[in-house]
Amino acid sequence: MKISYNWLKDYCKYDLSVATLAERLTNAGLVVDAVKPVDDDYCLEIEVTSNRPDCLGFIGIAREVANIVRSELLIPDVEYAASDESVNDITTVTVEDKELCPRYTARIIKDVKIGPSPEWLQKRITSIGLRPVNNIADITNYVLMESGQPLHAFDFDKLSGKEIIVRRAKNGETMEAIDGSKCALTEEMLVIADSQKPVAVAGIMGGRDTEVSDATKNILLESAFFDPRNVRRTSRKLCLSSDSSYRFERRADPECVDWASRRAAKMILEIAGGQVAEGVIDQNSLESKKVSVTLRMSRLNSLLGLDIDKDTVKDILERLQFKINSVTDDCFSVDVPSFRGDVYREVDLIEEVARVHGYDKIPVKSNIGVKLTQDNIFDKVTEKTKSVISGLGFDEVITDSIVGELQERHGNIWTDDRGIKIMNPIRQDEYLLRKALAHNLLRVKKHNQNYGVEKANIYELSKIYLPQEDDGMPEEKECLSILGEEGFLSLKGVVETILSQLNIVQKLESIHYDFGLFSPEKSAELKLGGSVLGYIGELSREVINDYDFRSKPCVAELDFNILVDKANLEGSYRKIPMFPMVTRDMAIVSDEEVIWADIKGCIESLKIDCIDGIEFFDVYRGRQIEKGKKSIAFRLIFRADDRTLRSDEVDALQEKILENLSNAFGVKLRA
Amino acid sequence: MQEGLSEIQNQAKDDLAKAESLDAVEQVRTRYLGRKGGIINEIIKAIPGLPPEQRSSTGKSANMLKQEISKWIEDARVKLADKEQTSEAKEMFDLSLPGEHKPYGHRHPITQTIDEIKGIFRKLCFDIEYGPEVEHEYYNFDALNIPADHPSREDFDTFYLGNKRLLRSQTSTVQIRVMEKKKPPIRMIAPGKVFRPDTVDARHASMFHQIEGLTVDEGVSFSDLKYVLTLFAQSYFGQDVKMRFRPSFFPFTEPSAEIDISCSICKGKGCSVCSHSGWVEVLGAGMVDPNVFETVGYDAEKYTGFAFGMGVERLTMLRYGIDNIRLFFENDLRFLSQF
Incomplete structure (x- = not known):
């Protein structure tokens, strides 16, 4: 809302510099975004919150200023002398849809002289950024800005049938608006029509055909109240908005409808001449409801933490034009004016008092004491996990939950169902909720590669959204996805480090798992104590080609809630051994099919007490090894809690292990 | 015999002090500890010819001396090696080189x-x-x-x-x-x-x-x-x-x-x-x-x-x-x- 500093003085006398006025308005809740000098005047741009449509006119703003500076609010006179001819003899108004148009008034002004507005009027509307058109259009704009009530003037002689019908548009009807835009109307939209065609989109814009022109002689002046929601919807659908629709959308004051019409009629008479027909057609189906509210001083002071007195409260409310009915020791009973649709409860009045009295006068102090906050295990595990991954050199990324089709193309991690669709996406190609994080990490990797960052060791800890049956609420799964550039085993090591740092002792199993995202060999489902922890793999050739990656990234995606469930942050301490360890390095030759987990499992199944560790070294295939076989090297660590082990004891154990491995898998000690 | 040993000890000390290169140290080692003709070895070889009551004590003393001289020789070598390296090496360690960095992960x-x-x-x-x-x-x-x-x-x-x-x-x-x-x-x-x-x-x-x-x-x-x-x-x-x-x-x-x-x-x-x-x-x-x-x-x-x-x-x-x-x-x- 733009306000002229000089013009505002018509409605209340004040002696404030423009800077002070701006500051005081801001502190009362009418934020002045900018102050711009215009000739000998200033234009203040005020941000009016959606609950205060009463401040979308000069008089509304003046009401606030009058309260701030404690001066009188000056309302212009709207009395004029009408002609003998009754408006009812000239035209008729039929409101077919009273829900969308609860009130419609029409006045007729005959024999006006169209021409440019007088200089003072042009100057005023120019000062708030409007363009002068002709005297009639300028006057309706002037009164709109003054009162906040939109008006429209039709060229009466161009209305077919000399009548107004307020009805829903018919599908397929069109109208060219004053600004030249062609409106394709539908039956949800309300129009003002004559006997043949729409002549205005209700509350938004008039039609070009019936616009006031230099040749216009007789005018039908419309002032109405339209349903806010319908105006907003129509305006959005047509991509057409105006100073009028802006106000109707926010709810104009139904009781100002006739006042604004009179005011405009009077000004037209004074400026453009002619005669105003006697009376007004007022199709009013609104019931006038008196809203009364009781305000308790005790409640006001306790809610605000203030100690304000009754006289101050009374003064503030009266200046805002609340009518005080009765006063008792603690209570005011107050009638709310029609333009304050936002006030209907005690707390609304408390806000009015707080706002005008000044938030800055409310003390900064507190009675709320200390309390013990609850432990949040999720936060603790998150913190620990992130510090471990950061420590391993991975950067955290945050990617958009809304994704495109790409996630459907490269194999599904958590579900085969399609992602949940957004009904009103902003980007045509991105309209699904992600059901995995991995694909987003690939996009981040790609972005970085495009900008010359060749290595991206990254991770994200965020939610994915798994669809449920019957369009129910999705399962929001907190996932940890990691992209690593150092190969499969390095990334698996990252996962293992996270598990060990969270003191998760259950065995991590990697089970071969075939799906499109990963290469056929290096692709596994990770299981932890029977539950699926997630998936890990090296990207398949197809995916690498698709993204044009110059490296071979690996990705792991884990169900983070499993980590939260199984983490043991309390931890416990294990005694440092008293007796030295004895190590034995072994290399065994086996068939390709024999895997490390089998070998380790076999050794563990022997339940040898003094085995303290089985550490994998490497796998070797080559000249010294028979074709089709491989050599697996590892270290056995032996230790007893109560003595130093003897070499011959260890030799015997090693012999036993080899014998068992040999029986189970036919392995041989490497020569 | 015991006096002879302490004389050898003093002599070896002097010889090592005069040895200013690794080669010179090696010569000293050969002279005293060499398998063939080394002074200490000769003494040890001669023990069976001594009267029985002297054999044990002389053996002990000779072995101790052998260990002592070995240690001196090792010390002399280390000292000279350090010295030779610093005097011979043309390369200089560049202290201003940047440190080696491990990847550091950042939180968003x-x-x-x-x-x-x-x-x-x-x-x-x-x-x-x-x-x-x-x-x-x-x-x-x-x-x-x-x-x-x-x-x-x-x-x-x-x-x-x-x-x-x-x-x-x-x-x-x-x-x-x-x-x-x-x-x-x-x-x-x-x-x-x-x-x-x-x-x-x-x-x-x-x-x-x-x-x-x-x-x-x-x-x-x-x-x-x-x-x-x-x-x-x-x-x-x-x-x-x-x-x-x-x-x-x-x-x-x-x-x-x-x-x-x-x-x-x-x-x-x-x-x-x-x-x-x-x-x-x-x-x-x-x-x-x-x-x-x-x-x-x-x-x-x-x-x-x-x-x-x-x-x-x-x-x-x-x-x-x-x-x-x-x-x-x-x-x-x-x-x-x-x-």
Whole structure:
């Protein structure tokens, strides 16, 4: 809302510099975004919150200023002398849809002289950024800005049938608006029509055909109240908005409808001449409801933490034009004016008092004491996990939950169902909720590669959204996805480090798992104590080609809630051994099919007490090894809690292990 | 014989002292310890020819001497090796070379801001709560006293998923979920992602982060709100931050306020960050609307409370002078590694 500093003085006398006025308005809740000098005047741009449509006119703003500076609010006179001819003899108004148009008034002004507005009027509307058109259009704009009530003037002689019908548009009807835009109307939209065609989109814009022109002689002046929601919807659908629709959308004051019409009629008479027909057609189906509210001083002071007195409260409310009915020791009973649709409860009045009295006068102090906050295990595990991954050199990324089709193309991690669709996406190609994080990490990797960052060791800890049956609420799964550039085993090591740092002792199993995202060999489902922890793999050739990656990234995606469930942050301490360890390095030759987990499992199944560790070294295939076989090297660590082990004891154990491995898998000690 | 040995000991010491090269040391070693003709070995070889009563003691002494001379020779070698290396080597170790770096992982700047703010509110005895990102219309609007025809419900302000489901457009949803579960007193913050179909530009993203706060108890007043948020601002922006509480409007609070802080860039003189006003808006807040209490079944006469919300991206942008919100979600590592 733009306000002229000089013009505002018509409605209340004040002696404030423009800077002070701006500051005081801001502190009362009418934020002045900018102050711009215009000739000998200033234009203040005020941000009016959606609950205060009463401040979308000069008089509304003046009401606030009058309260701030404690001066009188000056309302212009709207009395004029009408002609003998009754408006009812000239035209008729039929409101077919009273829900969308609860009130419609029409006045007729005959024999006006169209021409440019007088200089003072042009100057005023120019000062708030409007363009002068002709005297009639300028006057309706002037009164709109003054009162906040939109008006429209039709060229009466161009209305077919000399009548107004307020009805829903018919599908397929069109109208060219004053600004030249062609409106394709539908039956949800309300129009003002004559006997043949729409002549205005209700509350938004008039039609070009019936616009006031230099040749216009007789005018039908419309002032109405339209349903806010319908105006907003129509305006959005047509991509057409105006100073009028802006106000109707926010709810104009139904009781100002006739006042604004009179005011405009009077000004037209004074400026453009002619005669105003006697009376007004007022199709009013609104019931006038008196809203009364009781305000308790005790409640006001306790809610605000203030100690304000009754006289101050009374003064503030009266200046805002609340009518005080009765006063008792603690209570005011107050009638709310029609333009304050936002006030209907005690707390609304408390806000009015707080706002005008000044938030800055409310003390900064507190009675709320200390309390013990609850432990949040999720936060603790998150913190620990992130510090471990950061420590391993991975950067955290945050990617958009809304994704495109790409996630459907490269194999599904958590579900085969399609992602949940957004009904009103902003980007045509991105309209699904992600059901995995991995694909987003690939996009981040790609972005970085495009900008010359060749290595991206990254991770994200965020939610994915798994669809449920019957369009129910999705399962929001907190996932940890990691992209690593150092190969499969390095990334698996990252996962293992996270598990060990969270003191998760259950065995991590990697089970071969075939799906499109990963290469056929290096692709596994990770299981932890029977539950699926997630998936890990090296990207398949197809995916690498698709993204044009110059490296071979690996990705792991884990169900983070499993980590939260199984983490043991309390931890416990294990005694440092008293007796030295004895190590034995072994290399065994086996068939390709024999895997490390089998070998380790076999050794563990022997339940040898003094085995303290089985550490994998490497796998070797080559000249010294028979074709089709491989050599697996590892270290056995032996230790007893109560003595130093003897070499011959260890030799015997090693012999036993080899014998068992040999029986189970036919392995041989490497020569 | 014993005297002979101590003479040999002294002689060996002298010889080693005179040996100025590794070669010379080797000569000394051969002379005393050489297998063939080494002085000590000769003595040991001669032991069987000694009278029986001398054999044992001479053997012991000779062995001790052998060990001693071995040690001297080793010391002399080490000393000379060091010396020769420094005098012969032309290479110089460049102390100014950069250290070797292990990769260092960074947390996302948004995470860092959230963590810092969580830390501040933990100190103020606030619990941390979370809520779902896909919400029912009820939690995003109805329960928050947002009327059926409110513009924020239109599909250009909220992403809809059908069947009354939507992507939450504000973390205020968590207020309702927590109040449904718990009875007062409540003191909590709820960080999280929110979504709005804004056209993406330097200041708008369709996904961003908010932190919601809520306190409910008997006798909580607007003074408490000012107190808590002042402590927060002092902690996050610095002790000398100036604050301005302005009346505003939110459907779920009454009275409502917007809170500005003095612009940290220009110190209140006016710059482009603060649109030349000297103030930057950082928080929305207010006393919980009685309709909200009614919805969750709290007695609005007995309990009062305050709620607040802030935009994490905005706070982060202010802190670091970042001028484009898109940087947060492009995840360019050249950007992320700066935090």
